[in-house]
Amino acid sequence: MIVDIGIIAAKALMVLSMVLNLAGVLGWIERKASALIQDRIGANRASIFGFAGLGLVNTLIADPIKFLTKEDFIPPKGDRLLHTLAPCLALFPALVAFAVIPFGDILVLADRTINLQVANLNVGILYIFSMASLSVYGIVIGAWASNNKFSLLGGVRGSAQMISYEIAMGLSVMGILMIYGTLELQEIARAQGNLLWGWLPAWGIFLQPAAFLLFFTAAVAETKRIPFDLPEAESEIVAGYHVEYSGGKFLMFFAGEFAEIVTAAGLITTLFFGGWQVPFLMRDGFHFPWVGTLFLPQLVVALLQVGAFTLKVLFFCWLQILLRWSLPRFRYDQVMRLGWKMLLPLALLNVMVTAVLIVAWQSAPLKP
Numbered sequence: 001m002i003v004d005i006g007i008i009a010a011k012a013l014m015v016l017s018m019v020l021n022l023a024g025v026l027g028w029i030e031r032k033a034s035a036l037i038q039d040r041i042g043a044n045r046a047s048i049f050g051f052a053g054l055g056l057v058n059t060l061i062a063d064p065i066k067f068l069t070k071e072d073f074i075p076p077k078g079d080r081l082l083h084t085l086a087p088c089l090a091l092f093p094a095l096v097a098f099a100v101i102p103f104g105d106i107l108v109l110a111d112r113t114i115n116l117q118v119a120n121l122n123v124g125i126l127y128i129f130s131m132a133s134l135s136v137y138g139i140v141i142g143a144w145a146s147n148n149k150f151s152l153l154g155g156v157r158g159s160a161q162m163i164s165y166e167i168a169m170g171l172s173v174m175g176i177l178m179i180y181g182t183l184e185l186q187e188i189a190r191a192q193g194n195l196l197w198g199w200l201p202a203w204g205i206f207l208q209p210a211a212f213l214l215f216f217t218a219a220v221a222e223t224k225r226i227p228f229d230l231p232e233a234e235s236e237i238v239a240g241y242h243v244e245y246s247g248g249k250f251l252m253f254f255a256g257e258f259a260e261i262v263t264a265a266g267l268i269t270t271l272f273f274g275g276w277q278v279p280f281l282m283r284d285g286f287h288f289p290w291v292g293t294l295f296l297p298q299l300v301v302a303l304l305q306v307g308a309f310t311l312k313v314l315f316f317c318w319l320q321i322l323l324r325w326s327l328p329r330f331r332y333d334q335v336m337r338l339g340w341k342m343l344l345p346l347a348l349l350n351v352m353v354t355a356v357l358i359v360a361w362q363s364a365p366l367k368p
Contacts, residue, residue: 011118012099019098023258026317027063030258034325067254070247075147078244082145087245087252090138094259097131100124101266102186104276104305105283108298116276116302117186124185125177128267129170132222135260136162139241142253146244154240157230157332162222164339169218171347172211175354176204176271189275193282199289201279204272210350212272214343219264221339223257226324230332265316266309273312276305 104116143155232240
């Protein structure tokens with residue numbers, strides 16, 4: 001019992017450390033790598049003994065120290081309790097949501113079988129959406145508690161935007177759930193290890209390409225990234241819902257946004273790109289249809305799976321960062337129109353087409 005609790009705690013600590021550390025690295029990418037893309041210098045002021053480390057010292061050392069030592073300002077007419085609670089509500093859901101995302105299959109050590117997932121819930125996808133819906137409370141409460149018209153406007157924008165795009169996001173996932181027949185993310189990842197026509201991995205991107213585009217668009221809107229960063233548009237409402245925040249509280253909002261990017265990338269990877277799956281890699285090694293079987297130790301297989309999952313997550317994190325510096329910001333009416341009049345009907349249409357194809361396939365007299 002104690003060993004099992006220790007294994008669960010170790011997995012939770014590893015996932016939490018990965019999300020937080022990756023959020024910090026994404027902060028550096030946001031500032032320095034985007035500067036390289038746009039032919040700017042970027043963060044380079046802070047240094048240790050003359051070594052700036054391509055802005056790493058500035059972003060990963062100097063900025064956190066600055067945030068944590070700045071004055072914790074609360075507006076005189078703001079609500080002190082809610083003002084302090086809001087950043088926690090914004091960061092917490094993004095961290096705990098990653099607990100149900102599998103980063104590998106299983107690992108057998110001695111007589112123990114370790115599931116490479118912190119929490120194996122049979123309703124994992126519902127848990128993800130419930131946690132995502134909680135993050136809006138941090139935005140709205142922070143906006144209200146600040147007693148600032150710009151904050152309040154940002155909070156209203158954020159709540160309206162998240163409601164509209166969560167509906168499209170949920171409907172886009174329905175096709176995946178109908179095909180794989182489960183709400184458990186680990187089982188969805190395992191099902192994508194099957195082969196179509198004996199050679200093509202049964203990844204969600206091949207079975208539901210339209211759903212991937214809809215889900216990715218809605219996920220970017222959920223994380224409030226450009227071109228959907230209307231809740232904090234600095235050119236219109238200064239900084240939106242966190243305009244009255246400073247120091248460690250602002251750092252929590254900042255880290256929560258990047259943690260949401262990591263969680264969104266992990267969910268996209270799991271639902272549409274096989275999760276931890278490596279093409280033709282099974283539990284005992286590679287099974288190539290045209291060559292044969294290459295047997296590998298179980299530990300090597302687990303490391304390959306974790307590595308594949310990590311690389312996929314890093315790619316989609318980078319893609320979301322890249323979009324921020326490639327697309328202009330939408331107008332607010334355009335954001336609402338896209339969510340309600342385009343994504344929602346397309347998601348409904350995708351569900352209907354998927355249902356018709358599944359019924360036609362199941363009723364076919366002959367199947368390959």
